[in-house]
Amino acid sequence: MSGEDPSIKAVMSRPRLAIIGGGSSGLICLKNAIDSLTDWDIVCFEKSDQITGCWGDPYPGFVSTSTKYSTQFACFPLFDASVKSDGGRSRNEFFRDDEYGQYLEGFAAKFSLHSNVALHSQVDSILRNTTGAGWDLTITRTIDGRPKTRTEYFDSVILCSGLAAEPKMLDCDIERLSVSELNHRDGLGHVINKCIVVIGGGESAVDYANRLASPELNNEVFLSLQSGIRVSP
Secondary structure: OOOOOHHHHOOOOOOEEEEEOOOHHHHHHHHHHHHHOOOOEEEEEOOOOOOOOOOOOOOOOOEEEEEHHHHOOOOOOOOOOOOOOOOOOOOOOEEEOOHHHHHHHHHHHHOOOHHHEEOOEEEEEEEEOOOOOOEEEEEEEEEOOEEEEEEEEEOEEEEOOOOOOOOOOOOOOOOOOOHHHHOOOOOOOOOOOOEEEEEOOOHHHHHHHHHHOOHHHOOEEEEEOOOOOOOOO
């Protein structure tokens, strides 16, 4: 992927579209925008160094909760609906580890999206332009550890930062496990002999609760729910 910033190559006489977030939703929006808005300058801003999103390779042993067949984009079908006859032991029909990240990279390469993605680019603020039309984006791009902030004008903005971009913090003094601890590349072997409360019943919550409750870790794990959850096969 090029280290150039595609946003600085824009021709100001053309309308501009900013897509914030370079995960799955950002990439499919980028592909469709390039196809439909042929006379626009389009930039997808991604704050990290890759376009794999939250679930591209989150932690060792990751298994997606939706199948490859149902998760893939219709314009980039690589998987059929077949299931191995092993009673589900292989979980072959689900993305594992970095497989979804590889799929997204392949999708971006297939449709030549990389040249429209600005990596290491954090959008700090989005403000209505003083003219009342369009938006002023304050963007910090960090290269070789050196941040540089600038403001750019865009006619339209699409937010694709996902549901998991900002954590909901609990106002208490209880010790918390950080994201880096939970997603450690060596697994959760460092989280042992603890009493842990996981708050929420979403996919991430039950996944972490299951991992933290592994017998070899000797943790006592509780799942705290505001309301019930429906569990279906």
